[in-house]
Amino acid sequence: MTEMRANTKKLFIKTYGCQMNVYDSDRMSDALAPHGYETTLDMAQADLVLLNTCHIREKASEKVFSELGRLKELQGERRAMGGDMMIGVAGCVAQAEGEEIARRAPVVDMVFGPQAYHKLPDMLARAQAQRHMHPSLKKAVIDTDFPEEDKFEHLPAARKEVTIKRGLTAFLTVQEGCDKFCSFCVVPYTRGAEVSRPVAQVIAEARSLVDAGVKEITLLGQNVNAYHGLDAADRSVSLGELAYLLAEISGLERLRYTTSHPRDMDDVLMNAHRDLDILMPYLHLPVQSGSDSILKAMNRRHTAAEYMAIIERIKAARPDMALSGDFIVGFPGETDADFEDTLKIIADVGYASAYSFKYSTRPGTPGANLGDQVPEDVKNERLWRLQDLVNAQTTAFHASCVGKTLPVLIERPGRMPGQVGGRSPYLQAVHLDGSPELIGAIHQVEIIGTSTNSLVGRLKAVAAA
């Protein structure tokens, strides 16, 4: 066994899924740091392994059970060498499967949902006590409640060293949960009702990130533009209003947010895009389908025409807005004509990028009870056609940038020696020749070409935007 300092224990967190889980994993390591846990990149060396799971993708729970099988072996190896390994399952699969995980995988010491992260040190202490029980009496510690109390109130502020490790860009969760209940989606069941963090908490966390060197913050929420946090006067503040407040933080150079719902795109947020240089011209606004009957069956509560009207308003406020979306093909009952409507809305919008998925049932959602499932080969064919169209749009969008000069936040050394890399305002990766001293600031870069998924640039002037 590797020699360890008496009180230092190693923590390994495997994060699945979205940026929200990345944020939550950082908060879990923050919560455990005062209890002597430091993170390791080597799972085999860990005293505590946490799987921070995501339930959105297909076969999510099978993947978790197969990882637990591997962990059981690693735990055996560590025990054979006189050590031990505790195992916890967190996140949305834990929330959805709870007891079932503990029953099927007795190797697990803790199972807890996204609302319980602040209680992690306490759960760990209880799980450690269980370790001394006779194996027939030993029980996993399970916490999948949706408590009234606010987990953000109890989580420690982000540690500076964690922030620095994250680099120049950081995520900041401002809103959790969802009340929309789209018929295909597990989020309202796994993340619970919509909750917004108070304005002061968000501003304080943003300030501490900026103090630690972060230049770009992405505000996170399952339904981020439904944000309605309270200010000091108990007034409800919208995401657009929050953007104006965050723009006053000196040193914060870029602001993004994800993921938004079309119904929550209000005028204040659109105006913020018009008024605030700090708010990047990139919007991820999923529509899922271009067919009104499928949108209705999905319970999206807007039509294709209403979505298009929102896109027009956004483009009026910020003409260079790059748009991104999510699409589901093969929702139950989707006909060829419905799918053609989806291709049409993609052609009409002209996306800079998009994510597309084959529909797959999530137990417990209304979609799981629908008949008229679309055969797998039809879903595959639709997905490929949709992705061909989106890829062509992405290529065209990249090509339209050639010849322009864009402010690029240089974030890291490039893949080749003598190169650096960063992001354009439109979230495109940009590579250029340059020295590492460029890293950490926004530079004007002339775009001279494109490669598969990125832009090639040339430094124009060493000046902050």
Ligand code: SAM
């Ligand atoms: N809140 C966001 C919204 O309203 O669009 C998205 C949340 S979800 C985490 C991310 C994406 O996963 C969805 O936009 C949808 O396209 C996809 N997704 C969710 N459930 C799905 C399912 N059952 N089958 C296929 N794709 C799904």
Ligand code: SF4
């Ligand atoms: Fe899921 Fe997004 Fe619909 Fe909420 S709005 S139910 S998170 S897809």
